[in-house]
Amino acid sequence: MPAAQIKVPGGGRITIPHYPVDRVGTTERANSFTKRSIKTESKLDALYLALSMVDLTTLEGSDTPGKVRQLCGKALRPMPPAMVEQIEKEIGKKIRPIPSVAAVCVYPSQIATAAKHLRGTSVELASVATAFPSGQLPADLKLEDVKRAIKLGATEIDMVINRDAFLRGDFQTVFDEVVAVKDICSDEAHLKVILETGELQTYDKIRFASWLSMEAGADFIKTSTGKATENATLANTLVMLQAIQDFYDDRGRMVGMKPAGGIRTAKQAIQYLVMVKETLGNEWLTPQWFRFGASVLLNDLLRQIMKQYTGRYFDNHYFSLD
Amino acid sequence: MGGRALETSTAKKKTKIPQNGTVVETKSGFKYEYSPAPESKSIVKIKPRYELFINGRFTKPIAGKYFKTINPSTGEPLSEVAEAGANDVDLAVKAARNAYDKTWSKISAKDRGRYLYRIARILQERAREFAVLESLDNGKPIKESRDVDIPLAAAHFFYHAGWTDKLNYAFPGAKISALGVAGQVIPWNFPLLMAAWKIAPSLATGNTVVLKPAETTPLTALLLCEIFQQAELPDGVVNIITGAGATGASLVSHGDVNKVAFTGSTEVGKKIASAIAGTNKRITLELGGKSANIVFEDAALDQAVEGVVQGIFFNQGHVCCAGSRALVEESISEVFIKKLKRRMQQLRIGDPLDKNTDIGAINSFEQLEKIKELVEVGKSEGDFFEPNTRLPSKGYFHKPCFFNNVSAAATISRVEVFGPVLSVQTFRTPQEAITKANDTPYGLAAGIWSEKGSKVHEVASKLKAGVVWANTYNKFDPTAPFGGYYESGFGREGGIHGLSAYLEIK
Amino acid sequence: MKVLKTIKLFIGGEFPRSESGRSFPINFHDSEKIYANIAQASRKDLRAAVEAAEVGQKSWGFMTAYNRAQILYRMAEMAEGKRHEFVGLLKDTLGISDKEANKQVDEAIDAFIYYAGFADKFQQMSAAVNPVAGPHHSFTTPDPVGIVALICESHFDFGRLVSNIASVSASGNSLVVVLGPECPAILQPLAEVFATSDLPKGAINLLTGHLKELYPHIGSHMEIRSVSCQNEDTEILYEIKKLGTSNMKRVVPRYENVDSLKAITDFVEFKTVWHPIGT
Structure with missing residues (x-):
């Protein structure tokens, strides 16, 4: 990706730098995080931390208010109280309280239902927007999508970049769309910008799109919609983390990271946390700066937490399946 | 630079009712330290x-x-x-x-x-x-x-x-x-x-x-x-x-x-x-060797930093082909050094049997003393850096370290340390990089970091080294011949070329 | 009355006398009659030859293999033009028959042509793409060692001499050849062949002199990377090996014919290059 000049609102230009990324080296480094062995106390900590970072997501054509209601319940109280009691009785001591997840993430048409259940709680309400997942709608409709979502109570917007414009080299359009969405979000909502790494494919493009999005005002950058053939991987997340690091060094602004899609197990989640810890550092290890876009991950985290306490494995039926 | 887009945004502050409580971290936990993860010794029976x-x-x-x-x-x-x-x-x-x-x-x-x-x-x-x-x-x-x-x-x-x-x-x-x-x-x-x-x-x-x-x-x-x-x-x-x-x-x-x-x-x-x-x-x-690892300004920088780190700190630097001389293009040396320091801070030194250890023990007391001596010499030759990490209280350990801004004539850029010690010099042009890389009686290995293919091939062909790793380092394979030029030795090991060392060929 | 020849050294494409001013006479094989006076190289002449070889190697070693092949072939053409001179010289100084002399010259010309043909082929025969277990392209290619000293002390045979020179040269090495007492006069026409074949100056240098005087300097010279030893005296060979450890010289005893690919690859280093494969 050659460097590109971008016009910014209010006049002036910025440069999105040329920053090549080597795929093999990146993959090697990413794989090195899977070799970390996180045990005992630090494992329990990591499991709790990961749980608090989950954007519990349902993005299906079949989503209904009933489904969303159940999901919100699970988000607020991931572990059934009866189960907690039973475990505490078995091990003869209190377990650390299980936190709520970070957010619930839904389609725009389910915001109203989710808002009803989440309003006044610590759980954020994230809505995908801008014609998620493809982004293939005219710009005005995409902005309308965002305005409506915020009006209905979304506190976080997960937008997609315009891959049509990006892949034909029209970076100004990509940039302008993010800026426009950010304008609407203002300080009403957090903006997560989805690059859809599976469609960009090369790490050079992922790196470039990360920088472009951050320059345009992204609060978070996010790997993928979960709808592409390849979603979050340790390697593409690493490329984005390194972009965040450099952006912070250069601009002095922290940007959050959200890998999404394909993170299904506690083991994977811990690998991501290890990677964040050993690249961006502890400052980013909070739900404010790091999220997992996931659904089945939550139950695996719960199972692993209970395993840490009891030494036994549980199957999903001991938790609620939503 | 400008535009509102650069401003830091703050999330909406809302009244929040905590459910179930918040995350409680323990002081010994994940964020602070990884718990010990030792590999079991019981699998091996050491005879007296x-x-x-x-x-x-x-x-x-x-x-x-x-x-x-x-x-x-x-x-x-x-x-x-x-x-x-x-x-x-x-x-x-x-x-x-x-x-x-x-x-x-x-x-x-x-x-x-x-x-x-x-x-x-x-x-x-x-x-x-x-x-x-x-x-x-x-x-x-x-x-x-x-x-x-x-x-x-x-x-x-x-x-x-x-x-x-x-x-x-x-x-x-x-x-x-x-x-x-x-x-x-x-x-x-x-x-x-x-x-x-x-x-x-x-x-x-x-x-x-x-x-x-x-x-x-x-x-x-x-x-x-x-x-x-x-x-x-x-x-x-x-x-x-x-x-x-x-x-x-x-x-x-x-x-x-x-x-x-x-x-x-x-x-x-x-x-x-x-x-x-x-x-x-x-x-x-x-x-032996004193191999150069050349980082050009058009390198994939994060991978280059990783390559330099792996190049010298792999196996505590006890590697004949260790990339012990980093040659960094002057235009990027500042950012390179910053990234290098940050990366080194993450290296975990300690019990070799702990699965999370990156840098283990120096093999012997004698070798440790030799490394320490050379590091002392180096301190008068360049800017010394070592990460802020603790060493185990017993055993033979040495922190990974480097010397920045050393001259080509410095002891630390000429003598093989055989330890986790890197020297860093700058260069301005590819020709200067080649000359500096070849400026040693050894000729075992070298690294090149650049995303420009034609430059990689030119430099690789002019480096006097038996192994040239371009955009990678310390890769070994039985099929790939390994061995040095000049005072790094005779002959090759591995691959079809390694066979001739053990055969009479007429 | 015939003009008495004085044979001079061949260094950096020039024909200097020995800096020492020394020379020695060569007689016709069967008489006390002087065939020619010939310069006797000193330690300093050796040093000058190595310096010239260093310059020569930079052009010769970085030429395309096709170009080197053309020049080696040109040597054959030039040698053919001097056939009578070579034959006469071999007969006069070695006392061999016309048939034998012609045979040696034939073999010498053949060797130039043979290794001209090899100059752009040994790479593919000795290189490899290594099937490493990972996402890397790894390949191994030959690289000339640099400056090679070639000692021709005994077992003189014109064909063998040219074969040894051409095989070492074909890969891009530059040479300092020391011709011993058996047929030093060959220097003159051979140097003329090299001087008229578009060979870069210094790529091949020829000296005559006393090996006993020169070998310690060959053994210990740090710029000489390799030595091809065609001499009977194992004392000298062992001594050169021993002195050669100062810079880890590759010392190759070469009295008998070897596999011709090996004759080339004994004087190359193999370089293995790795590069990741990934978009």
């Missing part, structure tokens, strides 16, 4: 005493002398090992000669291959045991012995097993024959891997072997003898004798050794070459 392996049997040394081998991460002895005298060496060479004459040169090439395949397989089966023992005796992180040393050693046997009955294809049109008895002396940095590098091609080409492991790391080579027994390798085909420099000297200068192979320091290599100059013994030497 090891004998010499001569003619298929463990044999007491004639003089009855033994020496201790130390666990460098604690400084405590692991076991005691026989010291072979000249008469023991003679017995071992006789056993190898006898095996060469009576069995090894008589059996079919196919069967030679079968033995090597067996050895490879058993080694794979017992990999964990070897990895633990290697880390105990050498001090290297279990992560490396488990993922690099042992699998590569097995791969070496596997690769060479396939050559035994295809040697004629390797040298078409030439007449080839085995040399006879190979006397081999190996270093302490990759004890089992170096044994495999030496033994596998010798056996594949039809030679028999007397091998001496380093005196500080004899245990995995001795454990390998058990595998030879399990594989029913004919007696005397491989003999392992232990001891220090004197044992090695009597081995290489033994009159009935046809081929000498040595990996180790250039200083000792020169002595060996000189000692056998008055003979017709064939020789291969894999010696």
Whole structure:
């Protein structure tokens, strides 16, 4: 990706730098995080931390208010109280309280239902927007999508970049769309910008799109919609983390990271946390700066937490399946 | 730069009712430290005493002398090992000669291959045991012995097993024959891997072997003898004798050794070459280096930093091809140094058996002292940096460190430290980088970091080094020839090129 | 009356006398009659030849293999033009028959052509793409060692001499050839062949002199990377090997014919290059 000049609102230009990324080296480094062995106390900590970072997501054509209601319940109280009691009785001591997840993430048409259940709680309400997942709608409709979502109570917007414009080299359009969405979000909502790494494919493009999005005002950058053939991987997340690091060094602004899609197990989640810890550092290890876009991950985290306490494995039926 | 887009945004502040409470972190937990994750030692049984392996049997040394081998991460002895005298060496060479004459040169090439395949397989089966023992005796992180040393050693046997009955294809049109008895002396940095590098091609080409492991790391080579027994390798085909420099000297200068192979320091290599100059013994030497790792301004910088870190700190820097001189294009040196420091801060130093250890123990007290001495010299030659990490209270450990802004003439940029010590110099043009990289009597390896293909090829062709890693570093494979130019030694090990070192070709 | 020849050294494409001013006479094989006076190289002449070889190697070693092949072939053409001179010289100084002399010259010309043809082929025969177990392209290619000293002390045979020179030269090495007492006069026409074949100056240098005087300097010279030894005296060979450890010289005894690919690859280093494969 050659460097590109971008016009910014209010006049002036910025440069999105040329920053090549080597795929093999990146993959090697990413794989090195899977070799970390996180045990005992630090494992329990990591499991709790990961749980608090989950954007519990349902993005299906079949989503209904009933489904969303159940999901919100699970988000607020991931572990059934009866189960907690039973475990505490078995091990003869209190377990650390299980936190709520970070957010619930839904389609725009389910915001109203989710808002009803989440309003006044610590759980954020994230809505995908801008014609998620493809982004293939005219710009005005995409902005309308965002305005409506915020009006209905979304506190976080997960937008997609315009891959049509990006892949034909029209970076100004990509940039302008993010800026426009950010304008609407203002300080009403957090903006997560989805690059859809599976469609960009090369790490050079992922790196470039990360920088472009951050320059345009992204609060978070996010790997993928979960709808592409390849979603979050340790390697593409690493490329984005390194972009965040450099952006912070250069601009002095922290940007959050959200890998999404394909993170299904506690083991994977811990690998991501290890990677964040050993690249961006502890400052980013909070739900404010790091999220997992996931659904089945939550139950695996719960199972692993209970395993840490009891030494036994549980199957999903001991938790609620939503 | 400008526009509102750059402003930091703040999330909407809302009244929040905490459910179930918030995350409670423990002070020893994930964010602060990884809990210890030690690999179990129980898989390996270390005997209180090891004998010499001569003619298929463990044999007491004639003089009855033994020496201790130390666990460098604690400084405590692991076991005691026989010291072979000249008469023991003679017995071992006789056993190898006898095996060469009576069995090894008589059996079919196919069967030679079968033995090597067996050895490879058993080694794979017992990999964990070897990895633990290697880390105990050498001090290297279990992560490396488990993922690099042992699998590569097995791969070496596997690769060479396939050559035994295809040697004629390797040298078409030439007449080839085995040399006879190979006397081999190996270093302490990759004890089992170096044994495999030496033994596998010798056996594949039809030679028999007397091998001496380093005196500080004899245990995995001795454990390998058990595998030879399990594989029913004919007696005397491989003999392992232990001891220090004197044992090695009597081995290489033994009159009935046809081929000498040595990996180790250039200083000792020169002595060996000189000692056998008055003979017709064939020789291969894999010696020291002061390899340059060149980072151009158009490099993929994060991978380059990682490559420089892996290039010098892999195996505590006890690597002959370690990228101990970083040459960084001046235009990016500031950001490079910043990233390098940040990355080094993440290196975990400690118990070699902990699965999360990146940098283990220095192999011996003597080596640690040598490194410390050179680091002291370096402090007057450049800007010193070491990460803010703690070292274990016992054992032989040294922090990874580097010296920035050193001159090409500085001791720290010329002398092989053989430890986790990097020197950093800058350059301005590709030509200057090439000149600086080649400005050493060594010629083992070099690294190039640039995303411009034509530049990579130009620089690679002009570097006087036997191995050039472009946009990668410290990659090893049994199929890829390895070895140096100039004072880094003679000959190649691995690949089709490595075979010729063990064959007479006419 | 015939003009008495004085044979001079061949260094850096020039024909200097020895800096020492020394020369020695060569007689016709069967008489006390002087065939020619010939310069006797000193330690300093050796040093000058190595310096010239260093310059020569930079052009010769970085030429395309096709170009080197053309020049080696040109040597054959030039040698053919001097056939009578070579034959006469071999007969006069060695006392061999016309048939034998012609045979040696034939073999010498053949060797130039043979290695001209090899200059752009040994790479593919000795290089490799290594099937490494990972996402890397790894390949191994030959690289000339640099400056090679070639000692021709005994077993003189014109065909063998040219074969040894051409095989070492074909890969891009530069040479300092020391011709011993058996047929030093060959220097003159051979140097003329090299001087008229578009060979870069210094790529091949020819000296005559006493090996006993020169070999310690060959052995210990740090710029000489390799030595091809065609001499009977193993004392000298061993001594050169021993001295050569100062810079880890590759010392190759070369009295008998070897596999011709090996004759080339004994004087190259193999370089293995790795590069990741990934978008």
